[in-house]
Amino acid sequence: MRAACHAPIRGDFTGLRGLEWDKMLHCPAQAARAIPTISAATSMSQTRHVFFISDGTGITAETLGHSLLAQFPDTRFRNHRLPFIDSTDKARDCVQRIKDAAIESGIRPIVFNTLVDPSAVAALREADALFLDLFEKFIEPLENELGQRSTHAAGRFHGIADSQDYKKRIEAINFTLAHDDGVSHADLAEADVILVGVSRSGKTPTSLYLAMQFGIKAANYPLIPEDFERNRLPVELTRYRGKLFGLTIGPDRLSQIRQERRPNSRYASLENCLHEIESAQRMMKREGIKWLDSTAKSIEEISTIILQEVRLDPQSY
Amino acid sequence: MRAACHAPIRGDFTGLRGLEWDKMLHCPAQAARAIPTISAATSMSQTRHVFFISDGTGITAETLGHSLLAQFPDTRFRNHRLPFIDSTDKARDCVQRIKDAAIESGIRPIVFNTLVDPSAVAALREADALFLDLFEKFIEPLENELGQRSTHAAGRFHGIADSQDYKKRIEAINFTLAHDDGVSHADLAEADVILVGVSRSGKTPTSLYLAMQFGIKAANYPLIPEDFERNRLPVELTRYRGKLFGLTIGPDRLSQIRQERRPNSRYASLENCLHEIESAQRMMKREGIKWLDSTAKSIEEISTIILQEVRLDPQSY
Numbered sequence: 121m122r123a124a125c126h127a128p129i130r131g132d133f134t135g136l137r138g139l140e141w142d143k144m145l146h147c148p149a150q151a152a153r154a155i156p157t158i159s160a161a162t163s164m165s166q167t168r169h170v171f172f173i174s175d176g177t178g179i180t181a182e183t184l185g186h187s188l189l190a191q192f193p194d195t196r197f198r199n200h201r202l203p204f205i206d207s208t209d210k211a212r213d214c215v216q217r218i219k220d221a222a223i224e225s226g227i228r229p230i231v232f233n234t235l236v237d238p239s240a241v242a243a244l245r246e247a248d249a250l251f252l253d254l255f256e257k258f259i260e261p262l263e264n265e266l267g268q269r270s271t272h273a274a275g276r277f278h279g280i281a282d283s284q285d286y287k288k289r290i291e292a293i294n295f296t297l298a299h300d301d302g303v304s305h306a307d308l309a310e311a312d313v314i315l316v317g318v319s320r321s322g323k324t325p326t327s328l329y330l331a332m333q334f335g336i337k338a339a340n341y342p343l344i345p346e347d348f349e350r351n352r353l354p355v356e357l358t359r360y361r362g363k364l365f366g367l368t369i370g371p372d373r374l375s376q377i378r379q380e381r382r383p384n385s386r387y388a389s390l391e392n393c394l395h396e397i398e399s400a401q402r403m404m405k406r407e408g409i410k411w412l413d414s415t416a417k418s419i420e421e422i423s424t425i426i427l428q429e430v431r432l433d434p435q436s437y
Numbered sequence: 438m439r440a441a442c443h444a445p446i447r448g449d450f451t452g453l454r455g456l457e458w459d460k461m462l463h464c465p466a467q468a469a470r471a472i473p474t475i476s477a478a479t480s481m482s483q484t485r486h487v488f489f490i491s492d493g494t495g496i497t498a499e500t501l502g503h504s505l506l507a508q509f510p511d512t513r514f515r516n517h518r519l520p521f522i523d524s525t526d527k528a529r530d531c532v533q534r535i536k537d538a539a540i541e542s543g544i545r546p547i548v549f550n551t552l553v554d555p556s557a558v559a560a561l562r563e564a565d566a567l568f569l570d571l572f573e574k575f576i577e578p579l580e581n582e583l584g585q586r587s588t589h590a591a592g593r594f595h596g597i598a599d600s601q602d603y604k605k606r607i608e609a610i611n612f613t614l615a616h617d618d619g620v621s622h623a624d625l626a627e628a629d630v631i632l633v634g635v636s637r638s639g640k641t642p643t644s645l646y647l648a649m650q651f652g653i654k655a656a657n658y659p660l661i662p663e664d665f666e667r668n669r670l671p672v673e674l675t676r677y678r679g680k681l682f683g684l685t686i687g688p689d690r691l692s693q694i695r696q697e698r699r700p701n702s703r704y705a706s707l708e709n710c711l712h713e714i715e716s717a718q719r720m721m722k723r724e725g726i727k728w729l730d731s732t733a734k735s736i737e738e739i740s741t742i743i744l745q746e747v748r749l750d751p752q753s754y
Contacts, residue, residue, distance in 0.1 A: 168583070177741040179650065180500050187497055187551070188575050191587035203741045230582065234504070250582045257574050258505050265547065265567045266485070270508035286735060293642045300614070325610045325649075332642075332649055332736075333496065418603060419649075424494040424520045 167196045169221035169229040173214055173244065175236055178203040181254055185232040188252075197230075205235060211243035218247040236272050289335040296331040299339035300324055305356045308339055313430045314360055315340040316404070317367035318396045319387075320377045322414035322422065326367065329419040334427065334434040348399035353407055365426050366404040366411030371397050373415050484513045486538035486546040490531055490561065492553055495520040498571055502549040505569075514547075522552060528560035535564040553589050606652040613648040616656035617641055622673045625656055630747045631677055632657040633721070634684035635713045636704075637694045639731035639739065643684065646736040651744065651751040665716035670724055682743050683721040683728025688714055690732050 170189065172182040178201045189197050200221070202214055221229050231249045235241045245251065259270050298304055299311065301324065308314065313330070315323040315338060323340035330336040347354055357364060371394040378388035386392050404411050410429055414422055427434070487506065489499040495518045506514050517538070519531055538546050548566045552558045562568065576587050615621055616628065618641065625631065630647070632640040632655060640657035647653040664671055674681060688711040695705035703709050721728050727746055731739055744751070 177737045179737055179741070180497075180504055183497050184501055184571065184575075188572070188579060191553075191576060191590065192579065192583055192585055193588060194585060195583055201741075201744075203745070230579070236508075250578060252575050252578060254501065255505070258501075258569050259508060261567060261569060262505060262509065262547070266509055266512055268509055268511060271510060273508065290642055290736075293645065297617070297641065324614065325607055328610065328645055329649060332646060418494075419607075420494045420496055424496070424518075427518075428520075 166227075167198045167225055168227060169200065169218075169225055170197050171200045171202055171214070171218060171221075171229055171231045171233075171249070173202045173205050173211075173231060173233040173235065175206045175234065175240070176203065178234070181232045181234045184254065185252075198225075205240065205244075206237070208237075208239050208243040211235065211240040212246075214244055215247040218249050222248060238272070285335065289332070292331040292335045292337045293328070295337040296327045296339065299337075300327065302341040302354070302356075308356065308360055310337055311339040311360070311363055312337045312432055313339070313365055313426060314357065314363045315367055315426075316343055316357065316364055316400075316409065317369075317411070318343050318374070318393075318400050320374060320381070321367045321369040322419070323367055325419050326414070326422050326426070329423050330426065333420075333423065334432075336427070336432060336434055343396075343400045343403065345396065348396065348403070351403075353403065361407065361409070363430065364407075364409045365430055366400070366409045367414045367422070368397060368401055368404075368411050369413065370415040483544075484515045484542055485544060486517065486535075486542055487514045488517045488519055488531070488535060488538075488546055488548045488550075488566070490519045490522050490528075490548060490550040490552065492523045492551065492557070493520065495551070498549045498551045501571065502569075515542075522557065522561075523554070525554075525556050525560040528552065528557040529563075531561055532564040535566050539565060555589070602652065606649070609648040609652045609654045610645070612654040613644045613656070616654075617644065619658040619671075619673075625673065625677055627654055628656040628677070628680055629654045629749055630656070630682055630743060631674065631680045632684055632743075633660055633674065633681055633717075633726065634686070634728070635660050635691070635710075635717050637691060637698070638684040638686045639736070640684055642736050643731070643739050643743070646740045647743065650737075650740065651749075653744070653749060653751055660713075660717045660720065662713065665713065665720070668720070670720065678724065678726070680747065681724075681726045682747055683717070683726045684731045684739070685714060685718055685721075685728050686730065687732040 170185065172178045172185055174181050182199070182201055185199075189195075200217070202217070205211055205214060218229050218231065229247075229249045230252065231244070231247070232252045232254065233241070233244060234254045235244060236255055241253070241256070263270055295307070295310065299308065313336060315327055317323050317340075319342050323342070327338035327340045330338040341354065341357060343354075371390060374393040374397065375388055375390045378385070378393065382388050401411070403409075412422065412425055417425075426432075487502060489495045489502055491498050499516070499518055502516075506512075517534070519534070522528055522531060535546050535548065546564075546566045547569065548561070548564070549569045549571065550558070550561060551571045552561060553572055558570070558573070580587055612624070612627065616625070630653060632644055634640050634657075636659050640659070644655035644657045647655040658671065658674060660671075688707060691710040691714065692705055692707045695702070695710065699705050718728070720726075729739065729742055734742075743749075
C-alpha cells in the first residue's frame with residue numbers, strides 16, 4: 121500500500137521519492153502510477169535547476185526565490201518544489217534529487233531552503249549546491265538582536281499558527297464570495313471594503329485576493345449602464361460611502377477583455393467601454409470615491425494600495 | 438491636491454507620509470483625512486516595531502518576516518508595511534518613520550527590506566535598526582554562482598513580470614468561480630483538477646487558492662445525500678476520473694462549521710455529518726479517488742499536497 125502512495129516523479133520531478141504520504145493522504149491501491157525516471161523527464165542543457173525545499177509548503181521560499189531569479193533574465197531556470205521535508209530521511213532523499221539534477225544539467229543546482237531542524241539541514245548540506253538558507257541567514261541576527269533563542273519550531277513558514285486568524289480568513293473568503301458582483305446586499309455593513317467599477321474592471325480577483333491574503337471582507341458591486349442613466353450611485357451603496365473604493369481600467373484593455381467574453385457585442389465595443397468608463401469616473405469623482413486604474417497593475421499591487429487607502433492594516437498570510 | 442493625496446498615517450502608522458500617490462491613485466479633494474500622530478497611535482511599550490519595506494507590494498518580505506518572527510513567541514511585535522518605496526526620497530521618509538517608532542518604543546526596530554536600488558538602500562540605512570535585507574543577502578551569492586550581474590530592476594519582488602502568466606492566472610480565477618460548487622458542468626474538460634467532497638469540506642477556499650496562487654483551473658463539485666442514496670458518483674464527473682481529488686473532514690469539525698450556517702438543522706447534526714463523511718469516503722475509495730483530510734490543514738498545505746498528487750507543477754505567484 122505504501123509503495124503505491126509514493127508521490128510521483130513528474131515531468132520535472134517535483135514530488136519526493138520515499139515521502140510517506142500515507143500519513144496525510146488516502147491513496148487507493150488502484151491509483152498507483154508509473155514513476156518516470158528523471159533522465160527521461162528533462163532534456164534541456166544549460167538550464168540551472170532550482171530547488172525550493174521546506175518543512176512546510178515551500179510557498180514562501182518559492183515566491184522569494186522567483187523574485188530573486190527574476191534579476192537574472194538571461195539564465196534559464198527549472199524550478200522544483202519539495203515541500204513537507206520534515207525529517208532527515210526526507211532531507212536525504214532531497215540530496216539524491218539534487219545530485220540527479222546536477223548530473224542531468226552538468227552544473228550544480230541552486231537550493232532555497234527554509235528547513236528549521238538542524239539535523240535535516242545538515243543532511244541536506246551533503247549535496248553539492250549553492251544553498252540559500254532563508255532561515256539561517258536571518259535567524260541568527262534576530263536571536264542576537266532580541267537576546268533570545270528561537271524556538272526552532274518547524275513548519276512555521278506560512279503556517280496557520282493561530283487558528284482564530286485562520287478562521288477569520290476563511291470567513292472573509294466566504295463573505296467575499298457571497299458578495300461578489302452585487303449578488304447580495306445583506307450584511308454589507310460587515311464589509312471592510314466595497315469595490316465598485318464597471319463590469320470587468322478587476323473587482324472580483326482583487327476582492328478574492330484581499331480575502332485570501334489578508335482576511336479582508338471585500339464585497340464588490342458593479343456600476344452598470346442603468347446607474348449611469350439614472351446618474352446616481354446604486355441606492356444600496358449610499359449608506360456605505362466610507363467603505364467604497366473604485367477600480368477603473370483603460371478602455372482598450374476593457375474592450376479586449378470583454379471581447380473574449382462576448383465577441384462583437386455592444387457590451388464589448390470600444391465606444392461603449394469608453395462611455396461606461398467615463399461615466400463611472402464622473403460618478404466616482406462626484407461622490408468623493410477614491411479610485412485607481414487597474415490596467416497595468418497586478419492584484420497584489422491593487423490590493424496593497426487599497427489596504428493603505430481604506431486604512432486597513434491586516435496581517436499578510 | 439497632492440496634499441490631500443498623502444497616504445494617511447494610520448493607527449499603527451502603516452502608509453507613508455509624502456508618498457506621491459497621485460501617480461497611481463485618483464484621490465478626490467473631499468476625501469482628505471486628518472492625520473493622527475504616531476505618539477497618539479501606539480501605547481504598548483516593550484513592543485518591537487517591525488517594518489516591511491519594499492519597492493513593490495512588500496508581501497513577500499512580510500510573509501517571510503512573519504515566519505521568522507513566529508520563532509520568537511515571547512516577543513511582541515508590531516508590524517508596519519511600507520510598500521512602493523521606489524525613490525531615495527521615499528526611503529528617507531521611511532527613516533523618519535523608523536526613528537519615530539524607536540523613540541516611541543524605546544528600542545530599535547527591525548527592518549525587513551527588499552529594496553533593489555542602491556541609492557535608496559543607502560538612504561534607508563541612515564536609520565538605526567536591525568536591517569534584514571532579503572535582496573542583499575541572496576543576490577551577491579547568486580551573482581557569484583551565475584557569473585552574471587543582476588539587473589537590479591526594482592519592483593520585481595512579487596511582480597507580474599510576464600503578462601501571459603498573469604492572464605493565465607486571472608483566467609484560472611474566473612474558471613474556478615464559474616465552476617464553484619458544481620454550478621456549471623460546461624468546460625469541465627478544461628479543468629486542471631476537480632475537487633469533490635461533502636458540503637463544507639473545504640473545497641471552495643482550496644479551489645480559489647489553487648487558482649490565485651498557482652494559476653490552476655480548479656473546479657469543485659459537492660457530493661450530496663442523493664449521490665449516496667444512488668450510491669454512485671455524479672454522472673457529470675465520471676468522464677473526468679483522472680482529474681478528481683477528494684477532500685474529507687472530521688465529523689466534529691464539519692458539524693461545527695455547518696452549525697454556523699444552519700443552526701440545529703439535520704444538515705449540521707453530528708449524526709448526519711458522520712453519515713455523509715463515511716458515505717463519501719466509501720464512494721471515493723470504490724472509485725479510486727485519492728483524498729486527504731482537510732481538518733487540521735491550511736489551504737496552503739492542502740493545495741500543495743494536491744499539486745503533487747495530480748501531477749501539476751505550476752509556478753507560485
